[in-house]
Amino acid sequence: MRIKKLLLAIATLTLVSATPVKHQFTAAEQQQISISTPGLFSRSNAFNIDLDALKPNEYSFPLPVGKATLRKNNVVEITTKDGDAVKAMFEGTVRLSRKYPDTGYAIVIRHRNGLETVYANNAENVVEVGQHVRAGQTIAIVGQRGGKFYCDFSIMIDGKRINPTAVVGIGSHRLHRHILLCEKQHNYINVSTIGEKVDFDDSKDFTTEDVFTKQSTYKWNLEEMKKGTWAYPLPGAKVISPYGGRRRHSGVDLKTKPKDEIVAAFDGVVTRSATHYGYGLCIVIKHANGLETLYSHQHKNLVKVGDKVKAGQVIGLTGRTGRATTEHLHFETIFKGRRFNPNLIFEHNSRGLQKATLTLTKNGGITQKRN
Ligand SMILES: [Zn+2]
Structure with missing residues (x-):
């Protein structure tokens, strides 16, 4: 029984790696930012992500010197200087890289752990759909709007934005060392944590002002x-x-x-x-x-x-x-x-x-x- 499962897993892995990378995303996946991830909840309506298992070089804040603010709708605005490079948060495959009339250039990276990260308002994208990127790799040049240089960053599960503070400290830029439990509900994803207690002090948007x-x-x-x-x-x-x-x-x-x-x-x-x-x-x-x-x-x-x-x-x-x-x-x-x-x-x-x-x-x- 165990061996059967293992063989199946190996077969699945082979299948995935044998698929030509460029064609693994449908046209809709390459056009739409919010779209569900095929197969993510096919076996169970919940899965875990162990953020503590990541090595230091497997995580990067999108704009390491930027100043991040959590805005409405779980979007993080990271302001920085002209010409700054936007980095991939984790390793993954670029699912979308295109220009939108309202948000400028946007990128969505699909990660193996089930998360997707979104980087919008870019002046220029330097990666293309299907490309594999490392954590910390430059994927775009930050864009400008109203005289301000910033990246609109968000994290999605199954096409739905989650609260990014469950993953990273907005003020500290640090990855939270805990396990995320992601559960599919009717029309949203419930994210809870196991392990290290999240410290929200570093986010001014929250009402924890000391x-x-x-x-x-x-x-x-x-x-x-x-x-x-x-x-x-x-x-x-x-x-x-x-x-x-x-x-x-x-x-x-x-x-x-x-x-x-x-x-x-x-x-x-x-x-x-x-x-x-x-x-x-x-x-x-x-x-x-x-x-x-x-x-x-x-x-x-x-x-x-x-x-x-x-x-x-x-x-x-x-x-x-x-x-x-x-x-x-x-x-x-x-x-x-x-x-x-x-x-x-x-x-x-x-x-x-x-x-x-x-x-x-x-x-x-x-x-x-x-x-
Ligand atoms: Zn009691």
């Missing part, structure tokens, strides 16, 4: 929080196990009913949406003031890494994945990597905020004073 760059302490008067800027994570729940105690419980357990809607406590960015040991299906959201909230044991997660969420937005359904004996939400509040009692913020009986002011300090201190 209040401690200007000051060393931050007073957070919970009573001044306006309606809609906060939410009790599991509306209608009662506490079945408090924080701390003899078993040093790292959060508070909240219970309503199975598959009930869990909501984001505050606005923020999803930095984790994956299975994590005893936590089962887990979500971590990073908030503007350095605070993070964690939600676990979900039956289902409804957000993906990189999603911006609003306070009160439904992010998952209660379940008992991981180490859980009943359907509930295990909710944690974390500041500068340290867990603290969620009741410094929430008053569980009223499911409201405490009438208190929290003092957060740059080095991770958190104290509560009643108003």
Whole structure:
């Protein structure tokens, strides 16, 4: 059985390499930027990409000295200087290289790991369809628009743009050392991560602006929080196990009913949406003031890494994945990597905020004073 599979794999490989490279893309694939990748989800509706397995020379930021900004629709604008060379992010085969009336010259490279990378607004392309390129190889010269030199860069799976911050740090230009789990949903690709936690701090577009760059302490008067800027994570729940105690419980357990809607406590960015040991299906959201909230044991997660969420937005359904004996939400509040009692913020009986002011300090201190 194993040998049969292996032989089949070898046969498939031979078939692929024997196909004349120039003709491996259909006319539509050579014309359209967003087009599904044949066979990508034919065997399974999910696959993994281990970014940590890449060697340093197997990755390049498209414009290594450029300044990258994440714009709407998961496009990264990388601004740089006149004449700069655009580099291929990973090795792969050029699927599209042509001029569009609105975006100038564009290139799409199909990579063996299932990703496609898109480089648009080029002044000139220096590769052609079917050409194999190495990571870091020059593929185009950056183009100009409105006096600004930039490349519009995006990453696609099956013709759909994914959040590029799941793959690279927008500010740091670094490849994230983790595993991407890519799942096909009805009309989008869900990307979650396993391994190294994604640090979104380097992207100004996210609401993780650190209040401690200007000051060393931050007073957070919970009573001044306006309606809609906060939410009790599991509306209608009662506490079945408090924080701390003899078993040093790292959060508070909240219970309503199975598959009930869990909501984001505050606005923020999803930095984790994956299975994590005893936590089962887990979500971590990073908030503007350095605070993070964690939600676990979900039956289902409804957000993906990189999603911006609003306070009160439904992010998952209660379940008992991981180490859980009943359907509930295990909710944690974390500041500068340290867990603290969620009741410094929430008053569980009223499911409201405490009438208190929290003092957060740059080095991770958190104290509560009643108003
Ligand atoms: Zn718990």
